[in-house]
Amino acid sequence: MSIDADTAARVAKLARIAVPQEDLPKLADELNGIIAFMEQLNEVDVDGVEPMTSVTPQRLKRRVDVVTDGDQQEAVLANAPDAREGFFAVPKVVE
Amino acid sequence: MSDLNKLGIAEARDALRKGDVTSIELTEACLGAIEDAGALNAFVHNTPEIARDQAAAADTRIKAGNAPDMCGIPLGIKDLFCTKGVPSQAASRILEGFKPEYESTITQQLWDAGSVMLGKLNMDEFAMGSSNETSVYGDVVNPWRRGNDDAPLTPGGSSGGSASAVAADLCLAATGTDTGGSIRQPAAFVGITGLKPTYGRCSRWGVVAFASSLDQAGPMTKSVRDAAIMLGAMAGHDAKDSTSAELAVPDFEAALTGDIRGKKIGIPKEYRMDGMPAEIERLWADGTAMLKDAGAEIVDISLPHTKYALPAYYVVAPAEASSNLARYDGVRFGHRAKLGQGDGITEMYEKTRAEGFGPEVQRRVMIGTYVLSAGFYDAYYNRARKVRSLIKKDFEDAFSQGIDALLTPATPSAAFGLGEMADADPVQMYLNDVFTVTVNLAGLPGIAVPAGLDKQGLPLGLQLIGRPWDEGDLLNTAYALEQAAGFVAKPTKWW
Numbered sequence: 001m002s003i004d005a006d007t008a009a010r011v012a013k014l015a016r017i018a019v020p021q022e023d024l025p026k027l028a029d030e031l032n033g034i035i036a037f038m039e040q041l042n043e044v045d046v047d048g049v050e051p052m053t054s055v056t057p058q059r060l061k062r063r064v065d066v067v068t069d070g071d072q073q074e075a076v077l078a079n080a081p082d083a084r085e086g087f088f089a090v091p092k093v094v095e
Numbered sequence: 096m097s098d099l100n101k102l103g104i105a106e107a108r109d110a111l112r113k114g115d116v117t118s119i120e121l122t123e124a125c126l127g128a129i130e131d132a133g134a135l136n137a138f139v140h141n142t143p144e145i146a147r148d149q150a151a152a153a154d155t156r157i158k159a160g161n162a163p164d165m166c167g168i169p170l171g172i173k174d175l176f177c178t179k180g181v182p183s184q185a186a187s188r189i190l191e192g193f194k195p196e197y198e199s200t201i202t203q204q205l206w207d208a209g210s211v212m213l214g215k216l217n218m219d220e221f222a223m224g225s226s227n228e229t230s231v232y233g234d235v236v237n238p239w240r241r242g243n244d245d246a247p248l249t250p251g252g253s254s255g256g257s258a259s260a261v262a263a264d265l266c267l268a269a270t271g272t273d274t275g276g277s278i279r280q281p282a283a284f285v286g287i288t289g290l291k292p293t294y295g296r297c298s299r300w301g302v303v304a305f306a307s308s309l310d311q312a313g314p315m316t317k318s319v320r321d322a323a324i325m326l327g328a329m330a331g332h333d334a335k336d337s338t339s340a341e342l343a344v345p346d347f348e349a350a351l352t353g354d355i356r357g358k359k360i361g362i363p364k365e366y367r368m369d370g371m372p373a374e375i376e377r378l379w380a381d382g383t384a385m386l387k388d389a390g391a392e393i394v395d396i397s398l399p400h401t402k403y404a405l406p407a408y409y410v411v412a413p414a415e416a417s418s419n420l421a422r423y424d425g426v427r428f429g430h431r432a433k434l435g436q437g438d439g440i441t442e443m444y445e446k447t448r449a450e451g452f453g454p455e456v457q458r459r460v461m462i463g464t465y466v467l468s469a470g471f472y473d474a475y476y477n478r479a480r481k482v483r484s485l486i487k488k489d490f491e492d493a494f495s496q497g498i499d500a501l502l503t504p505a506t507p508s509a510a511f512g513l514g515e516m517a518d519a520d521p522v523q524m525y526l527n528d529v530f531t532v533t534v535n536l537a538g539l540p541g542i543a544v545p546a547g548l549d550k551q552g553l554p555l556g557l558q559l560i561g562r563p564w565d566e567g568d569l570l571n572t573a574y575a576l577e578q579a580a581g582f583v584a585k586p587t588k589w590w
Binding site for chain 2: 008015
């Protein structure tokens with residue numbers, strides 16, 4: 001599997017990272033190097049092997065569905081780059 | 096007492112209890128040492144006011160009697176831990192200015208035990224790196240040098256600031272985190288002890304996430320005994336981390352008898368890599384002989400899937416990172432890019448993340464995005480998770496044969512020069528983790544113990560790998576190895 005500049009651009013878009021057009025070929029090269037390293041995994045016979053989800057076999061614990069926390073608007077917004085009137089503020093989303 | 100910053104946890108604890116020294120004195124000695132060590136770039140946010148307040152409180156508590164072991168001990172905290180009101184940036188530009196409104200469970204437990212926070216320690220950005228060269232704060236410098244050569248060396252990574260600070264006696268011990276070797280590799284590069292506990296032993300709550308199924312915090316200390324003491328204060332079940340184990344925390348220090356007679360130590364043949372430096376080979380053979388002399392039985396074993404650990408790791412870790420790092424969107428915390436006329440929310444995300452993440456983090460997020468994308472999920476991500484199951488089974492097979500611990504080198508080389516890998520392929524840097532990454536994939540405890548010097552005078556470490564949840568037994572084997580190796584060398588102060 002080889003990654004070209006177009007694929008690199010698509011991955012960058014999916015990852016929401018702006019990559020200038022002129023940097024795409026170099027990025028594609030780097031990603032190809034890493035992907036080639038991963039291709040070694042194709043040598044392994046994984047037939048009938050369960051993919052690991054959790055390193056310690058465990059069932060995630062359930063808890064009672066009740067409110068345990070809250071009323072922390074100020075703390076929640078304290079680190080926001082832009083917060084107004086008790087909300088996070090972002091550029092206009094809906095036209 | 097002079098040079099109080101050079102003490103370890105156990106010695107300081109005993110001196111504090113006897114009244115020979117106060118926490119204030121220990122803390123001032125460390126603050127002075129930090130002041131003098133700007134050249135190492137290990138501490139990046141100093142918290143002397145917090146330290147002095149905590150030290151005074153610790154002294155009161157010690158006087159009253161019955162203070163915990165960690166009471167009054169000055170520590171450095173890796174920047175990955177969220178500490179309330181203190182910058183916690185994961186060494187990334189994207190978290191510039193972030194001051195958490197909460198405290199991580201591990202640091203809270205340390206403060207509850209009376210420990211003292213000296214400040215935050217440098218690291219690789221989001222713990223992604225093996226040389227501490229990806230940090231927004233700049234490189235950390237290893238206090239060790241090659242003989243009289245003043246070329247700056249890496250302390251390893253990602254817990255490079257923790258390693259450098261402990262080795263240079265800027266603090267008595269430090270917290271680290273380990274996703275693929277980030278405690279053990281730097282510990283080996285600077286001649287200290289570094290323990291990665293069993294996955295689930297320490298809470299991950301409030302520790303900035305890199306790869307959630309692999310991340311585990313642990314102590315970086317001047318001795319095995321110190322690691323046992325500090326782990327006791329860091330470990331324990333936490334309702335806020337659903338993967339934290341509901342197991343009692345044993346007295347790890349009490350396990351240190353030094354008696355390993357009859358223990359079975361496995362030597363995995365797959366760790367004998369092509370092109371492994373003769374010095375590493377010799378160190379490993381010496382360590383094997385030491386454990387044998389201490390009465391352990393040496394058993395040659397096989398972990399057949401070892402070769403596939405690194406490629407599996409470099410699928411699983413970036414995949415998890417790409418999901419975890421999706422939260423850095425310029426909305427809730429940290430950096431937001433300046434937007435142009437007409438820029439919408441997508442441009443805000445894309446510009447913020449391009450400016451906020453360094454090149455290695457961007458690369459890993461994109462690799463992770465790629466292996467999780469439609470059409471590749473099975474070929475890469477699911478295959479890697481299956482290989483991970485096989486790697487874990489290799490260890491289970493060894494333990495079911497009666498193996499108590501495995502002995503391996505900690506790193507494939509001694510510390511290398513800062514900048515030496517700048518032109519290398521990213522994969523070359525990843526090879527640093529070749530001996531440590533299997534342990535994270537299998538969720539096992541592993542410890543790096545300093546065991547010798549190479550011909551250039553740089554420290555080399557050995558790694559012991561233990562059964563899950565049996566850190567006490569692992570620490571005891573490490574203690575026996577430490578006693579036999581008798582590593583006492585310290586870097587000559589040049590900074």
